[in-house]
């Protein structure tokens with residue numbers, strides 16, 4: 001029996017195990033939506049295509065599965081671009097299906113035509129324009145394969161309308177045959193042997209771990225390696241949930257807003273083991289003073305990240321899970337030397353413990369005004385260990401990374417690479433779609449919240465009980481902080497001085513709104529929100545000019561932190 | 566330093582812009598690029614001439630390899646290879662220099678492929694340096710137009726580069 005292109009699309013999605021898709025209809029995908037009407041695939045209608053992409057992204061980050069998006073041609077497609085770039089920068093597996101004008105019209109500036117393949121070429125792992133229905137099953141198969149293997153990433157398929165209605169006999173390929181794409185899985189054994197030797201010879205080792213560890217589902221392997229060797233672990237923003245932050249070996253985040261002890265450890269270490277991290281400029285600060293006393297081992301699935309920003313003494317390309325467990329086994333073969341290593345690194349551990357004591361991660365407490373960090377600590381106290389936390393971008397994001405003691409992988413969803421304001425709410429939505437019974441909380445700023453606040457409607461419509469904590473400082477706080485510190489307090493265009501009634505806004509959408517400006521009500525507001533069914537906005541009127549500290553000024557080494565304002 | 570890189574790619578929609586976009590998006594420079602299908606019509610071979618230090622070249626190589634459409638990347642720098650470029654040169658020929666142009670063309674084993682009363686069009690194949698040398702000599706005669714293909718390269722010896 002023959003099937004149409006749009007039927008084939010939906011069938012392929014099912015064969016790929018897709019249960020939920022996020023999207024928004026339009027003329028160029030109306031056939032797909034017609035077939036969706038009868039499909040077991042659940043479609044979540046967001047209020048903006050950008051939010052559909054962030055939704056699929058949050059779904060993917062929380063589950064590890066491929067997120068799927070459908071959008072129409074032209075403006076629908078262009079609205080997805082920020083979402084796609086966000087996913088690309090953080091290596092999130094995703095497949096985006098865009099409608100396109102019929103093939104004979106492509107290139108004619110037809111109504112709602114946009115060259116989305118051209119526009120997304122630099123922000124997708126790969127993309128396709130389907131020009132013949134016979135290519136469609138293969139392209140879909142490849143798209144899912146490419147999205148989830150190797151270093152994951154978004155793959156876009158541009159599907160012209162005439163191909164959606166064309167028909168053919170359908171069969172789905174069992175395997176892909178991509179001559180140019182063969183990711184390296186197992187690391188080179190000799191390199192791993194060398195790494196084991198370097199680890200055993202180290203006196204001041206540090207593990208520097210990035211988002212790749214989460215993507216590779218290798219958090220257990222990391223914990224095992226760290227505990228066995230007693231090597232302290234610093235995590236990037238993307239890996240805060242990858243290592244239990246209350247663990248004695250945890251150093252917290254490093255970099256621009258990293259802890260004093262993480263930044264000092266990296267500066268003083270003699271061996272830096274980078275795992276699934278990419279030496280981002282927000283992490284390294286001034287590059288020539290970054291870990292300059294250390295030999296560097298860099299483990300990553302993507303060879304292009306190696307030696308991109310810093311020199312590396314020992315590169316290991318491969319799947320992190322595979323490499324870490326091999327490395328652990330190699331070390332276990334010499335367990336007598338591991339005891340020696342632990343002895344030899346005792347002074348190092350003592351140094352770090354001293355740094356932790358003299359410069360703990362802390363903030364000035366207050367009884368009269370709500371400190372944003374205090375709200376975050378309270379949210380942590382009152383939520384379950386498996387609660388999923390998303391953030392927007394700004395000060396609240398950094399405070400969450402600093403003060404929310406994550407314990408479980410895939411519980412922290414944040415836009416690290418692109419730093420996209422407006423990400424957190426739709427990402428939380430996507431995570432709640434994946435896990436209807438877990439607590440999902442978007443920690444937000446008043447600025448970022450307004451970038452995708454329309455998604456309250458989606459939350460209410462689908463009964464997704466996401467809780468949103470707005471740390472309202474009536475400022476674009478992070479930019480204001482820079483203006484305070486580096487531009488003589490000239491607060492140009494960062495004061496959002498129109499007081500918005502977020503409680504009424506919540507109510508207008510049929511959600512619940514709570515507000516407080518009193519320190520002693522913070523706890524009860526959070527508890528009340530958690531106890532209330534359905535989506536809730538909690539608005540906390542916080543200290544307006546609180547700063548994120550420590551801070552490494554631009555152009556400085558990460559040991560040159562500003563510790564107090 | 567100058568590098569000449571051969572890239573075998575899938576002969577498919579958009580592949581050229583993937584490669585050129587990679588260069589422009591990362592601030593790498595393309596000095597010349599030529600592309601055509603190989604014996605296998607599903608595969609194209611690009612020859613790219615670029616410049617950069619070792620670190621940049623390592624990135625270029627890795628980034629090219631990372632493209633899904635890329636099958637193989639070979640940097641010929643430091644290898645033994647044959648390099649050839651084609652140029653077509655339109656020279657104005659007033660009466661007094663017609664003979665001189667022909668003489669130069671002859672010395673370079675180039676060919677005149679089109680003649681009018683006031684011009685010769687010269688075809689030359691060779692290493693880029695040879696073409697440059699010819700251009701230097703023809704320049705005083707008055708060059709009206711020039712088009713160069715950019716070099717293509719192939720390794721010496723029996724070993725071949727295949728997908």
Ligand SMILES: Cc1ncc(C[n+]2csc(CCOP(=O)(O)OP(=O)(O)O)c2C)c(N)n1
Nearest residue numbers: 394395396419421445446447448476477478
């Ligand atoms: C889409 C987008 N536009 C602009 C920025 C630049 N930016 C970074 S942080 C920030 C301020 C965020 O303010 P808010 O959401 O209120 O959070 P706060 O810093 O006050 O916690 C801005 C404007 C960005 N990251 N993303």
